[in-house]
Amino acid sequence: MSLERKANFAEGNRIATRLDGDDESLLNTEDIEISVVSPLFNESQSLAELVQRITQVLSPRKFEIILVDDGSDDDSWAAIRTLVADDPLRINGLKHRRNFGKAEALATGFGAARGRYVVTIDADLQDDPAEIRSLIHI
Numbered sequence: 001m002s003l004e005r006k007a008n009f010a011e012g013n014r015i016a017t018r019l020d021g022d023d024e025s026l027l028n029t030e031d032i033e034i035s036v037v038s039p040l041f042n043e044s045q046s047l048a049e050l051v052q053r054i055t056q057v058l059s060p061r062k063f064e065i066i067l068v069d070d071g072s073d074d075d076s077w078a079a080i081r082t083l084v085a086d087d088p089l090r091i092n093g094l095k096h097r098r099n100f101g102k103a104e105a106l107a108t109g110f111g112a113a114r115g116r117y118v119v120t121i122d123a124d125l126q127d128d129p130a131e132i133r134s135l136i137h138i
Contacts, residue, residue: 031062032062032063032064032114032115032116033061033062033063033115033116033117034058034061034062034063034064034115034116034117034118034119034132034136035063035064035066035113035114035115035117035118035119036054036058036063036064036065036066036118036119036120036121036132037066037068037106037109037110037112037113037118037119037120037121038050038065038066038067038068038109038120038121038122038123039068039070039102039105039106039109039120039122039123040067040068040069040070040072040076040105040122040123040124041069041070041071041072041076041099041102041105042072042073042074042076043072043074043076043123043124044072044074044075044076044078044079046123046124046125047067047076047079047080047083047123048079048082048083049125050121050123050125050129051065051067051083051087051091053125053128053129053130054121054129054132055087055090056129057129057130057132057133058132063090063115064090064091064092064113064114064115065090065091065092066092066093066094066109066112066113067080067083067091067092067093067094067123068094068095068096068105068106068108068109069093069094069095069096070096070099070100070101070102070104070105071095071096071097071098071099071100072099077093077095080093080095081093092112094108094109094112096108106120117136119132119135119136
């Protein structure tokens, strides 16, 4: 399986690299109930816990987690690559070539979201992923 597939999302000057599993192994778009979009900048230390907590909250539902690296200069992209490799059916990574800001990172994530519902959560864990339940009444 090829984990890295580059697709340039050219909207203005924003170019993102998409990292996800093999297209044929991805969940059917119609099957995804919830897309969780998480914009991030230099959050390598919190990503594994974030994904683990979101997964606990949303399992067994069909969901995806879209991690949007907004030009981090730490190891965030490496952490995202590892998380995608561990769960390519649920986790997608997008990377801006430089920092464009949170609004642009969210727009990139929204553009990739395939779920019926889209929830945003910052990657710094200041918001509890358990709150997702109350947002969509699950």
